[in-house]
Amino acid sequence: MSGFHFARPTGAAASRMVPAALLLALLLGAMPTARADTREEIALSLAEMLRSARTVISANQALINDPAVGDKGLSGDVVLQKTRAKYSQATSQDPGEIDPNSLHGKLLRALMASITEVMDENQPLLNEQGVAFKAFLPATFARLVTERFRSKAGADAVIKVTGPDELVRNRSARPDRWEQEQIESVLLRHDYPKGQHFAMVAEDRGRRALRVLIPEYYTESCLACHGGPKGEPDITGYPKEGGRVGDLGSVISITIFD
Numbered sequence: 001m002s003g004f005h006f007a008r009p010t011g012a013a014a015s016r017m018v019p020a021a022l023l024l025a026l027l028l029g030a031m032p033t034a035r036a037d038t039r040e041e042i043a044l045s046l047a048e049m050l051r052s053a054r055t056v057i058s059a060n061q062a063l064i065n066d067p068a069v070g071d072k073g074l075s076g077d078v079v080l081q082k083t084r085a086k087y088s089q090a091t092s093q094d095p096g097e098i099d100p101n102s103l104h105g106k107l108l109r110a111l112m113a114s115i116t117e118v119m120d121e122n123q124p125l126l127n128e129q130g131v132a133f134k135a136f137l138p139a140t141f142a143r144l145v146t147e148r149f150r151s152k153a154g155a156d157a158v159i160k161v162t163g164p165d166e167l168v169r170n171r172s173a174r175p176d177r178w179e180q181e182q183i184e185s186v187l188l189r190h191d192y193p194k195g196q197h198f199a200m201v202a203e204d205r206g207r208r209a210l211r212v213l214i215p216e217y218y219t220e221s222c223l224a225c226h227g228g229p230k231g232e233p234d235i236t237g238y239p240k241e242g243g244r245v246g247d248l249g250s251v252i253s254i255t256i257f258d
Contacts, residue, residue: 218246
């Protein structure tokens with residue numbers, strides 16, 4: 001899926017209607033560079049980097065699935081370069097300027113390294129001629145990246161792309177109890193403002209952490225796999241969910257531990 005919107009429901013009332021990417025740009029641009037970024041800002045930054053990378057993969061689906069083309073020119077370095085450009089455009093921040101010794105810098109670099117490694121490791125699949133559909137979908141790419149990130153981030157942070165339980169196709173991405181409760185009671189509330197994220201301090205894996213949920217909504221391009229008719233097989237053979245444009249489709253869940 002691509003083209004989602006996300007935002008935050010916590011904090012001062014005056015900032016509640018500000019889209020998260022814009023809020024992140026304002027926060028990063030307004031604060032002295034020596035100031036340590038808050039965990040909430042770090043979570044939003046990681047989410048924007050992941051979304052930027054996924055958008056690059058989404059934009060290149062036709063190329064990836066072209067059986068006549070060998071080398072697709074989508075090496076890890078190329079995809080990361082495109083990702084960083086999209087991230088900078090969304091946040092007005094060059095990721096290379098973030099202190100590499102700070103928690104923000106360490107986690108962002110771990111995520112960027114994960115993006116590069118996943119792309120490089122999948123070159124044989126992406127460049128295989130004579131094969132059309134490669135099943136290297138944006139959602140698959142995001143799962144591989146977040147799994148790699150977990151091994152690099154260690155005990156500091158976790159990123160997962162999840163969603164309402166009935167919409168999650170990969171069982172390893174199913175929401176945990178806390179995520180499902182917040183999805184049902186907050187994100188799926190009929191009056192919940194789109195373009196806002198949700199953040200609160202909660203326990204995860206027996207540790208105190210800031211947990212952030214960034215809702216993502218179906219766009220027209222998502223419906224080829226997730227639209228209707230409900231139950232009809234999509235290109236992957238999985239039954240479609242019958243979703244509509246604007247429905248909550250997935251949630252980026254980010255945990256940053258104390």
